[in-house]
């Protein structure tokens with residue numbers, strides 16, 4: 158039986174909806190977080206036949222920092238009564254800057270969390286405004302200081318670039334602040350105007366301008382150069398870590414290891430099957446209470462799909478893919494790849510065009 162090494166828990170609650178966000182998020186100030194975490198445990202029990210040997214646990218959202226840390230303490234205790242979590246090396250939680258106080262971070266550290274991922278999104282007030290965020294730059298600095306003071310040494314900051322009106326100089330100014338912050342990891346995401354978001358709607362109607370392709374390419378190069386100069390390893394297309402601080406949980410995704418996702422809209426990959434939970438919280442609760450798995454989508458990957466799926470995730474990383482899986486790089490793609498030993502990986506130009514390159518490879522694979 159395959160071994161599941163990663164557990165993802167989706168906390169769908171948010172205090173407001175960000176205009177660029179296409180995640181499932183539920184705005185309900187009265188939501189019962191304790192009940193939800195209990196249902197997550199009930200869901201886990203429906204997978205008792207799986208061989209869970211967890212290395213990582215990741216609480217993502219939504220906004221996991223809306224939940225009282227005491228509920229996480231109860232959750233982790235109950236989880237450890239049910240499965241062995243003694244070999245877990247990394248427990249991460251995504252936090253918004255305005256939620257937790259020093260005692261909350263301290264408590265999280267005490268109960269076993271050892272990695273914070275802070276959704277700062279921008280280090281410019283104009284940037285936060287353009288992204289519709291309700292916190293300030295000061296909140297970001299403060300949250301980083303508190304988490305660090307509470308004993309978190311492994312801290313990620315999420316930053317979004319390519320937001321409306323952002324210039325290269327603005328980005329440069331944000332990046333220049335990073336050296337003062339206690340960070341071991343940075344995720345830089347390009348703002349994508351997804352159709353079903355407020356920003357996506359405005360963009361598709363021509364009511365909102367985003368930086369042009371050339372500017373985006375310059376921004377990406379600026380980020381990569383600056384962070385590498387600061388000693389961060391560019392180990393995945395959008396992710397940078399000081400040596401030894403790569404996110405172990407995300408590395409499971411990118412190396413095609415098995416993981417189980419629990420909660421509303423969570424995804425899993427177990428035993429060649431990819432499956433996703435319902436996005437409807439009421440349905441999720443009803444199904445769990447009836448003792449049924451809340452799975453809405455399920456797909457068994459055939460050999461070729463599995464291989465392409467592997468390409469899809471592995472080419473995002475610095476490790477790339479084994480040459481024996483793709484002995485020849487097509488002529489038209491050679492400028493976007495580099496080789497290291499027995500592996501191919503995308504160079505920086507390739508990283509910028511990864512979606513187009515993957516589409517090309519996909520067509521090629523399905524023709525073969």
Ligand code: SF4
Pocket residue numbers: 170171172173174175178179180181182218219220253276
């Ligand atoms: S970006 Fe984060 S905080 Fe904002 S709505 Fe989406 S999940 Fe919630």
